[in-house]
Amino acid sequence: MELSLIIPCHNEAENIHPFVERTLACMQEPTAPCTLELVFVDDGSTDATFAKIMQMMDDVLHPHVRVKGIELSRNFGKESAMLAGLSNASGQMLGFIDADMQQDPAISFEMFAYLKDHPDTDCVAAVQEERHEGAVLKWFKHRFYKAFNAVGDVEIPANASDFRVFRRNVACALMSMPEYFRFSKGLFAWVGFRTHTIPYKPAKRHAGNTSWSFKSLLSYAFGGIVSFTTWPLRLILYLGLLTSVVSIAYLIVVLFEYLIVGINVPGYPTLVCLILLFFGIVMLALGIFGEYLGRIYIEGKHRPPYIARRVIEQEAPSACVEDPDITQGWRAVSEDDRSA
Ligand code: UDP
Ligand code: MG
Numbered sequence: 330m331e332l333s334l335i336i337p338c339h340n341e342a343e344n345i346h347p348f349v350e351r352t353l354a355c356m357q358e359p360t361a362p363c364t365l366e367l368v369f370v371d372d373g374s375t376d377a378t379f380a381k382i383m384q385m386m387d388d389v390l391h392p393h394v395r396v397k398g399i400e401l402s403r404n405f406g407k408e409s410a411m412l413a414g415l416s417n418a419s420g421q422m423l424g425f426i427d428a429d430m431q432q433d434p435a436i437s438f439e440m441f442a443y444l445k446d447h448p449d450t451d452c453v454a455a456v457q458e459e460r461h462e463g464a465v466l467k468w469f470k471h472r473f474y475k476a477f478n479a480v481g482d483v484e485i486p487a488n489a490s491d492f493r494v495f496r497r498n499v500a501c502a503l504m505s506m507p508e509y510f511r512f513s514k515g516l517f518a519w520v521g522f523r524t525h526t527i528p529y530k531p532a533k534r535h536a537g538n539t540s541w542s543f544k545s546l547l548s549y550a551f552g553g554i555v556s557f558t559t560w561p562l563r564l565i566l567y568l569g570l571l572t573s574v575v576s577i578a579y580l581i582v583v584l585f586e587y588l589i590v591g592i593n594v595p596g597y598p599t600l601v602c603l604i605l606l607f608f609g610i611v612m613l614a615l616g617i618f619g620e621y622l623g624r625i626y627i628e629g630k631h632r633p634p635y636i637a638r639r640v641i642e643q644e645a646p647s648a649c650v651e652d653p654d655i656t657q658g659w660r661a662v663s664e665d666d667r668s669a
Contacts, residue, residue, distance in 0.1 A: 330395065331362035332441050332494070333420030334434065337410035338382070339372045341428040343536035345381040352434040353391055353659050360435075360442035362422075364393045369428070370414045373404030386643040391658025396643040402636040407540075408511035409635040411491065415500050417640055424494035425513075430535035432492045436527075440494035443525060451522035452495035455529040457488040466543065473550045480560035483518035486526055493517070509628050512553040519557070555620055562621065565614045572610060576603075 334352070338345070355361060367389075371379040382398040389396050399413050411425055422444055424437045432455070440453035462470075474487040491513045502520040503513075517524070541549075555561065583599075586592040 330366040330420040331364045331422065332437075333366040333368055333414075333418035333423045334437055335368045335370065335411060335414030335418055335423060335425050336428045337370050337372055337407050337414065337425070338374060338378050338428040339404060339407070339410070339540050340374045340376045340378060340537060342374070342377040342381050344428045344430060345369070345378065345385060347430060347535055348428055348434075349385050349389060349396075350659065351430065353389070353394065355433075355435045355438055356391065356394065356658065358435060358438055360438040362438065362441055364395075366395050366397060366418060366420050368397045368399065368414045368418045370410040371398065371400045372407065372410035373401050383641065386641065388660040389643065389658065390660055394658060398641045400638045400641075402638045405635040408513055411513060412504070412511060413635045413637060415504055417637075418500070420497075422494055422496055423500045425491045427492070429537065431531040431533070432490075432529070433532065436492070436529050437494055440527065443527070444494060444496065447525070449523060450525045452493055452499050452517070452524040454486070454489050454517070454524055454526050455492040456486060456526045457490060458528040458530050466546070469546075469550075473553075477515075477554060477557070480554065481515070481558045483515060483557060485514045485518045489514055489517075489526065491517070492529070495522070498522070507631075507634075508556070509632060509634050510552060510556050510624055511634060512549075512556045515553055515557045551620075555624065559621070561617045565617055568610060569614070572607065 369382040371382060379398060379400045385396045397417060399417055401410060401413060422441055424440065426432050426434060426437050436455055443453050444450055478484045499520060499522050503516055506516060
């Protein structure tokens with residue numbers, strides 16, 4: 330297969346059919362690959378997502394498109410679903426794309442064509458030009474990229490997503506990283522390779538809701554920083570040094586006032602303030618240590634990042650494209666016919 334598109338899906342039943350329809354329409358484009366593999370990863374959906382994926386194996390009759398479905402045993406998260414897709418994709422080039430139609434397969438094909446024309450480039454990443462998000466979320470994301478790039482050992486371009494197409498060497502490098510806590514933006518930056526970025530405008534979600542709440546995004550962002558830098562630990566060291574220096578300076582001032590000037594320094598409020606300050610710093614330090622320790626503990630178990638319940642591959646299509654029932658490699662059954 331020339332290109333494998335990996336599509337992580339969590340409760341995307343209503344989006345699978347439009348996504349495949351759009352992808353098959355894009356196969357007419359001059360940028361389209363000669364052969365395409367669609368690797369759907371059902372990440373523990375509670376709706377009919379996997380049934381829809383299996384339906385696609387019956388309905389897609391394009392001679393150069395194959396559909397594969399991987400059903401995970403539960404919801405492992407998008408990052409794990411992406412790894413499951415990588416491990417099961419057979420393409421020379423591979424790409425990630427969301428199932429919700431926010432990202433157009435035509436852009437994946439453009440990225441693919443760019444890689445074909447530029448043998449020196451290993452990866453093409455689509456960067457969001459504008460976001461359909463509230464001002465607060467936008468501000469937090471902007472701050473996150475700034476903070477990550479300021480303290481991290483690797484740099485990630487602002488608004489870079491995992492909407493990418495890359496060569497198999499990049500995929501092999503990503504798969505060679507067996508970590509349980511995966512942060513793909515960071516992983517792509519860490520493995521390096523020559524990456525070209527192109528701008529794109531995400532569309533509105535076709536159906537359903539985003540799986541990301543503000544809380545889960547915050548935890549994802551914090552996890553990303555912890556995964557890629559030990560800078561928070563160093564911050565505690567600096568904080569400890571700073572408080573020690575300030576305490577010693579204050580002690581000298583108090584001793585000076587008491588012994589030389591003769592002021593009877595009021596001890597109780599000072600003590601309460603200092604105890605609260607140091608208690609806060611110690612708890613903060615313990616919290617940060619705990620985060621790293623917890624991750625070491627989980628990583629130490631060497632549990633797989635995902636478990637596949639089943640992997641189903643489409644057989645070679647029995648019909649050919651000249652069949653009158655088939656429109657452009659697609660069994661001409663509308664959603665309404667099917668639900669009837
Ligand atoms: N997704 C997934 N597992 C999850 C959450 C999301 O596979 O636990 C998939 C989801 O089905 C979609 C993609 O990841 O195809 C992006 O998710 P979403 O649209 O919710 O994120 P957003 O576009 O809002 O960042
Ligand atoms: Mg989305």
